[in-house]
Amino acid sequence: MQIRNCSTEQLSLAGWKLQNKIKKDFKFPEIQLGPGESLTVWTGEGSKKKQKFPTDLAWSTCSWNIDGDCAELLNPRGEIEAKVDVLPSI
Numbered sequence: 001m002q003i004r005n006c007s008t009e010q011l012s013l014a015g016w017k018l019q020n021k022i023k024k025d026f027k028f029p030e031i032q033l034g035p036g037e038s039l040t041v042w043t044g045e046g047s048k049k050k051q052k053f054p055t056d057l058a059w060s061t062c063s064w065n066i067d068g069d070c071a072e073l074l075n076p077r078g079e080i081e082a083k084v085d086v087l088p089s090i
Contacts, residue, residue, distance in 0.1 A: 001071055001084075004038035015076030020086075021069045029057070 001018065005011045013028035018041060026041060033039065040056045073082040 001041045001043065002038050003033070003041065003073065005033040005035060008035050010034055017074050019072050019074060025074075026057075 014030040016028045017025045019025040069086040
């Protein structure tokens with residue numbers, strides 16, 4: 001999952017989190033994203049091998065229910081900033 005800062009200002013991800021449909025969540029470490037910068041959160045088994053802090057993070061305890069699951073990005077106030085449906089790999 002790729003997270004991109006589309007604003008023109010520096011963004012602190014402290015307090016932000018990703019969660020799946022059953023509210024299992026990944027809390028971002030204290031990391032800064034500059035304007036236009038992005039990072040990738042790898043999920044599931046083997047994700048720790050892809051982790052290259054600070055541009056690639058691992059959420060190894062996440063498993064997606066392909067049937068109707070979604071990923072939500074929540075700000076520190078718990079408000080949903082973005083939501084995507086999880087689709088099966090082909």
